[in-house]
Amino acid sequence: MMLSLSVSKLLTLTRYAFSLSSIPNFLPISSSNTFLLSFSSHSRFNSNHINNVDDAVSSFHRMLSMNPTPSIVQFTKILGSLVKMNHYPTAISLSHQLEFNGIKPNIVTFNILINCYCHLGQMNFSFSILGKILKMGFQEDTITLNTLMKGLCLNNKVREALHIHDHVVAKGFQLDQVSYGILINGLCKMGETRSALQLLRRIDGKLANADVVMYNIIIDSFCKDKSINDAYELYSEMIAKRISPSVITFSNLIYGFCFVSQLKEAFGLFHEMVLKNINPDVCTFTILVDSLCKEGKVKEAMNVLAMMMKKGVKPSVVTYSSLIDGYCLVNQVNKAIKIFNTMVHKGVVPDVQCYNIIINGLCKNKMVEEAMNLFKEMHNKMIVPNVVTYTTLIDGLCKLGKISYAWELVDEMHLIGLQVDVITYNCLLHALCKKNHLDQAIALVKKMKDQDIQPNMFTYNILIDGLCKGGRLKNAK
Template identity: 55%
Template sequence: MMLGVVGVVSRAHHISTKIAAMSSSSLFRLTRFPILSNPTFLPSFHSVPHSFHNVDDAVSFFNRMLQMHPTPSIIEFSMILTSLVKMKHYSTAISLSHQMELKGIRPDIVTSSILINCYCHLGQLTSAFSVMGNILKRGYQPNTIILNTLMKGLCLKGMVQRAMEFHDDVVAQGFRLDEVSYATLINGLCKTGDTRAALRLLRQIERPNVIMYSTIIDSLCKVKLVSDAYDLYSEMVARRIPPIAVTYNALINGFCIVGRFQQAVGLLNEMVLQCIDAEVRTFNILVEALCKEGNVKEAKNVFAVMVKQGLEPNIVSYSSLRMGTVLLRK
């Protein structure tokens, strides 16, 4: 039996009221989602969009489609909207969808999910949740992709606590979130400096991945809690989650910040031994830090390893060495 859309409950109203107070936009409401006895989930949209040289070509093609008889399917319109999104022309995609509706072409679930994505990128969360409400009224439940988009939209606006409350809301309603969901929340918490909250969230995740760990490790290193970051790295390795270049970059940078260059060089050597492709940025972190400390000889050794690895030094690499040489002469 299909249940109707449940009205706004106290928690949702509390969230939307706080957001309204923070924004000049009108109040939007996070609706509690009904649990359907036989739920119809939104399909994930994997389209191959038309190839357009620029936004004008896409708009022109869209307008020609609007004049066609019979009218092309909504799938074809969605393909063009997707192309515009890939070109980051979110406002244009929204405008064309409105034109489509004026022509009596009703958006389907895929089109609605595209609109939610556009509104979130533009920070227009009121409109994003309004589209979500329309989806629910048509008897559908959102898939994980849409929920992730809304959480990311809240995080991009700096409303990380609202995103956490939204997370609590949908989980309480029985929705299953994925790795992207939690990586989004952890990234949002770390960007607002709430690394401890990110760490608590990590502990609640059954199967955290290397991106989640690396994000927190980087955040800890930036505030010089390098020992804590290394402990987290050791925990990750113990859980057989292999570190990646991003993980090592964060730790190497952290050790350089606190002047522990021996450990930083040791991590670089570990990367080489583990056959993890270091980036030019990885070597530049060390070269710059060593040069600032006047250890130009060791910086040149690191530089030589970079070249031996087949990486091409960039302007940062050469500038750091030049700076170190100048400082050494003073």
């Protein structure tokens, strides 16, 4: 039975789960304590030895055939390891086998199952597990409630998560800082940053003490909204309350200032964090490198890279990609290639985004042959090109008048199941109009429509311009 999770149905289910007439004595213990208590017994099974899903499944079946059968704690460890590998359906399937073999689950097992169903978007099953917990006489803990609220937030049901919060708090159950971090994060993710701040104000010092995680979430959301003054005010509030900012706090604020092109203030915060003995990480440095590169200040970006390496922080593929993009933006593609080769030499594996950046830089500098060589290299290294890769190369080939080669790439896209989009077709259309192949251009627009690809303003501008230049004013009108 599907659960719509409307407010009324949710509260009905919550009333059932929490037995309004006789609310069980909740155990407001921390998440870590529950797992530590459950996993502390001496075990014949070591979850550290599980490297993949096959190891987990074979270990599970081997344990199931033992006589006597190991305790539920040992089986739960395996389910937990599967969850860490994001194999939620497998964990659920194995839990059914436990039930079939008469092995009674414990509260940790149930919490893991709730987590699995939440990640699969099957909230109705998550709530049915909650009912089962109470039916079997277990006492649900903060992990149970936190997992359910997080699941609702993950599935865009933040309001329902807030209703659960209001309900259990009204019944005297004290949630923890993790609970409020989940709710604040859920509100921020749905663009309700102000509501998240109101919740922080509501709980602080009353229901729970606000911590650095809660502040970081709201600061990050304000920064992404370009409300940098609000973000900085929260940072100042943290300092006033003696809540120590973390590297994440500073990285979020530095990103925010860079986002609104206030690099001077960003670097001011960078120096402030160093003075506070908070070490910048790869994310902090990469934000600064990327922002400088976007401003065309590649030399300054290289100075940040040098500082980064001097402090023993290894640049990531994102750091190098930003530098490559920076050099391409200032038309120094040879230096971009040098950075690319340096990255590979240092053992940092370029991803599809990195290849796309360097391929785009080469194509814009009419170095399409070199770009095609990198495209072949991607195939050799088993890095799967995406629509951006193909469109960039198609555009590069079209601008050199090599339309037949461009069509070969379009055919290849269809062959491997990549959706050719309006941007790809616009590149081809522009090339056809430039060569005065106007009938083919008109046919291409018709083909786009037949494939349910809606032409955009650029499509019509390209076609109208081509028809006008070709003297076909009637068609253009």
